[in-house]
Amino acid sequence: DIQMTQSPSTLSASVGDRVTITCRASQSISSWLAWYQQKPGKAPKLLIYKASSLESGVPSRFSGSGSGTEFTLTISSLQPDDFATYYCQQYSSYPETFGQGTKVEIK
Amino acid sequence: EVQLLESGGGLVQPGGSLRLSCAASGFTFSSYAMRWVRQAPGKGLEWVSAISGSGDSTYYADSVKGRFTISRDNSKNTLYLQMNSLRAEDTAVYYCAKAIGRITIFGVVIMEGYGMDVWGQGTTVTVSS
Numbered sequence: 001d002i003q004m005t006q007s008p009s010t011l012s013a014s015v016g017d018r019v020t021i022t023c024r025a026s027q028s029i030s031s032w033l034a035w036y037q038q039k040p041g042k043a044p045k046l047l048i049y050k051a052s053s054l055e056s057g058v059p060s061r062f063s064g065s066g067s068g069t070e071f072t073l074t075i076s077s078l079q080p081d082d083f084a085t086y087y088c089q090q091y092s093s094y095p096e097t098f099g100q101g102t103k104v105e106i107k
Numbered sequence: 108e109v110q111l112l113e114s115g116g117g118l119v120q121p122g123g124s125l126r127l128s129c130a131a132s133g134f135t136f137s138s139y140a141m142r143w144v145r146q147a148p149g150k151g152l153e154w155v156s157a158i159s160g161s162g163d164s165t166y167y168a169d170s171v172k173g174r175f176t177i178s179r180d181n182s183k184n185t186l187y188l189q190m191n192s193l194r195a196e197d198t199a200v201y202y203c204a205k206a207i208g209r210i211t212i213f214g215v216v217i218m219e220g221y222g223m224d225v226w227g228q229g230t231t232v233t234v235s236s
Binding site: 001032034036038043044045046049050055085087089091094095096097098099100101 | 142144151152153154157166167168169202207218220221222223224226227228229
């Protein structure tokens with residue numbers, strides 16, 4: 001199975017900060033990676049697919065990059081609505097797997 | 108509006124069974140692969156199972172293989188997850204999710220479903236005596 005490792009596990013930041021979350025795959029997954037945002041008690045929301053494609057309706061301050069084994073999710077200017085937990089997910093092969101999550105907290 | 112609505116969760120004793128349902132609306136259900144994803148209390152997301160649009164292909168996480176069965180009824184626009192031999196560690200909120208689409212090259216399907224763009228609200232399964 002492909003292991004997905006996110007860092008950091010928790011991130012403290014202020015409104016307006018530029019935030020970067022890293023996701024590493026245990027083997028190459030090409031660009032078959034998605035990013036999700038989840039708020040407490042809610043279902044996850046798709047932000048990015050195919051490593052860098054922005055889902056319709058998602059603000060342009062979110063961006064994704066990377067290929068192979070290393071990927072990043074960047075929030076260019078953190079907004080109050082962005083405090084949440086973020087997960088990467090590989091869909092290169094079954095079983096699909098998620099990273100352990102990165103919680104973005106208010107500093 | 109594209110919607111997914113799960114049902115069937117509840118309290119069940121260890122070793123028991125439960126069938127979850129996910130009713131889909133607002134899209135051509137048979138054209139999309141579907142997934143089940145779960146989240147144990149206070150934990151991260153865990154991919155559980157996937158099924159192709161036709162239902163011909165199914166996939167499972169090692170943690171549920173041999174105990175859970177994913178299926179779909181395209182005439183009823185409904186996805187199912189039959190869960191047998193339930194364990195305490197299966198306690199979680201279970202989400203169904205729709206794949207974004209499929210990827211084909213020169214008419215050959217190279218990826219039946221990728222990503223998850225629509226999620227249900229989740230249904231809670233508690234396994235406890």
